[in-house]
Amino acid sequence: MKIEGRAWRFGDNIDTDVIIPARFLNTSDEKELAKGCFADLRPEFSKEAKKGDIIVAGKNFGCGSSREHAPVAIKACGISLIIAKSFARIFYRNAFNIGLPLLECEDAERIEEGDRLRVDLLKGEIINLDKEEKYYARPIPEFMMKIIEAGGLVNYVKSKK
Amino acid sequence: MGMTITEKILAIHSGRDRVSPGEIIQVKVDLALANDITAPLAIKVFEELGKKEVFDKERIVLVPDHFVPNKDIPSAQQVKFVRDFAKRYGIKNFFELGDVGIEHVLLPEKGLISPGDLIIGADSHTCTYGALGAFSTGVGSTDLGVIMATGETWLRVPETIKVIFNGSLKRWVYGKDLILYLLKEIGTEGAIYKAIEFAGSTIKELSMADRFTMANMAVECGAKNGIFEPDEKTRDYVKKAGAKEGIYLSSDPDAEYEKVIEIDASRIDPQVACPHSPDNVVSVNEIGNVKIDQAFIGSCTNGRIEDLRIASQVIKGKKVADGVRLIVIPSTPKIYKEAIEEGIISTFLDAGAVIGPPCCGPCLGGHMGILAEGEIAVSTTNRNFKGRMGHPESKVYLANPAVVAASAIAGRIISPEEL
Known part of the structure; x- marks a missing residue:
């Protein structure tokens, strides 16, 4: 699976309240949720993110609540992948379950806002087209890769019947 | 090599003699929980799976507690959606106004949790029930929707960090202060994907309320679960709540820990x-x-x-x-x-x-x-x-x-x- 997109740069400990503040949680409609994505931190995000774009962050991305609305809102904004130094565990499960892949990469900090990236998910290979650099992410566990290949947990469970 | 209490509970629920950190296992779930924010998405997932029945009407708990009494029209719609689902599928444990409290305080109080249980909730603070010697952890709505249909989920067996608090507490110092102190020591990513096992002389003396507070905030350290070995205080609590007796497990003396942290609790101020x-x-x-x-x-x-x-x-x-x-x-x-x-x-x-x-x-x-x-x-x-x-x-x-x-x-x- 190959992904190409522009980087949106975030810092450490980006929590789910920042990804989608609680006042937007009175719905589970993904288009509505997309409008609240990073509403306070980066109000321009939901309007300007383009299909295929990639979020790049530091450690512990997605910490805080279990709200699946957080990865749903990010995905609904068009984001195709999140690369971070580490992820909070519930966010990690949630993202894969809804078919949004994540990569854990120690070199995430070398990527800057706006860099164009080409990523090979299976190899865990990230090419920074602007900087002409190559980074390697921790390989996605085989089990999680099966969920992504099925398009999320629901399809995975259905396919096992 | 012995096992930790967390590993023992996971082994029992995966039908195996032993499990080791890092393994991905399939487990049977004793209780599945969702609230007014997370249940609607979980219900949509459940319905997409096309099952006619939930896995067990008695083992699903739906607690609208976040935006109630309904704060606006969308919140009212969400609760109505959950209420209708509970009625349609005969969910026994649906709690509403008058009966409803905050999920993680309500479930133990209602006698729904026993030591040795495995509880999965679509709320990050589901880890609270570790205070009773249960394994409990938070997931998102899709995981919970699948559990409502199948009664099972997958888990990666966590490494355990043992945190030992020794000594008597100063006046005005409680479980809250111990967990905040631990957060200062290890940080919000200090226990990502891990279990935290609380032990030591201070912990033995703590009230159940203090233990609930500490297990509750294990997730603030990034942990998958926080757990206490159940004892006589647990037994009293569970008995008063009218819960089933449960299984009283403890970690083996030769259990393997990723890290052991010792803290002198007698020196901690609020x-x-x-x-x-x-x-x-x-x-x-x-x-x-x-x-x-x-x-x-x-x-x-x-x-x-x-x-x-x-x-x-x-x-x-x-x-x-x-x-x-x-x-x-x-x-x-x-x-x-x-x-x-x-x-x-x-x-x-x-x-x-x-x-x-x-x-x-x-x-x-x-x-x-x-x-x-x-x-x-x-x-x-x-x-x-x-x-x-x-x-x-x-x-x-x-x-x-x-x-x-x-x-x-x-x-x-x-x-x-x-x-």
Whole structure:
């Protein structure tokens, strides 16, 4: 699976309240949720993110609540992948379950806002087209890769019947 | 090689003799939980799977507790959606206004949790039940929707970090201070994907309420679960709640830990987490002059009857400072009633507090006490992320109920010793 997109740069400990503040949680409609994505931190995000774009962050991305609305809102904004130094565990499960892949990469900090990236998910290979650099992410566990290949947990469970 | 209590519970629920950290296992779930925010998405997933029945009508718990009493039309629609689902599928444990309290206080109180159980909830603070010697962890809605259909889920067996607290606690120091102190030590990513096992002489002496508070905030360290070995105090609690007896497990002496952290609890003063992270912790004596606009006592962390007793003891006969709003929310109707019978509610009202109905309320900036731009709150809750309780330019400090009560009276964050 190959992904190409522009980087949106975030810092450490980006929590789910920042990804989608609680006042937007009175719905589970993904288009509505997309409008609240990073509403306070980066109000321009939901309007300007383009299909295929990639979020790049530091450690512990997605910490805080279990709200699946957080990865749903990010995905609904068009984001195709999140690369971070580490992820909070519930966010990690949630993202894969809804078919949004994540990569854990120690070199995430070398990527800057706006860099164009080409990523090979299976190899865990990230090419920074602007900087002409190559980074390697921790390989996605085989089990999680099966969920992504099925398009999320629901399809995975259905396919096992 | 022996096993930890977490590994033992996971082994039992995966039908195996033993499990090891790092393995991905399929487990049977004793109880599945969702609330008014997470249940609607989970129900949609369940329906997409096309099952005619839930895996077990008695083992699913639906608790609309976040935006209730319904704060607006979309919230009312969400609760209605959950209520209709509960009726249609004959879900026994659906709790509504009058019966409803904050999920993580309500479930143990209703006798739904026993030692050795495996509980999965679509709420990050599901880890609270580790206080009873159960394995419990939070997931998102898709995971929960699949569990409602199948009664099973997959888990990666976590490595365990053992945290040993020894020594007697100083006055006005509680479970909240121990977990905030640990957060200061290891940080919010200190235990990502791991189990935290609490042990030591301090822990043996702790009340169940304090243990619930600590297990509740294990997730703030990034942990998958926080767990206590069940003992006589657990047995008393479970018996009074009318729960089934459960299985009393403990870690083997030769169990393998990723790390062992020892803390001298006798030296810990009341702790305060400063904006905007639960690990930005200082001792209350080092806080300086922090004036407050609001004080909140409640939540799944510190809204139990023991917490209200502590706060009312500090507040009795005194008045909330001018310009400070004190909000008190008992976590469940039972706690509310006990607080009325013990005169605690009168004490709060006489001091100038407002009492809210059992719900999550202002903790997550839902309703019943939202902060305006530039306002500062001190709160017994579990998170103080930017904008958590309202305006993105507001600030939240986390502390124990005694510190919050004393601060409400002083108008700035202080130790109860200073009153």
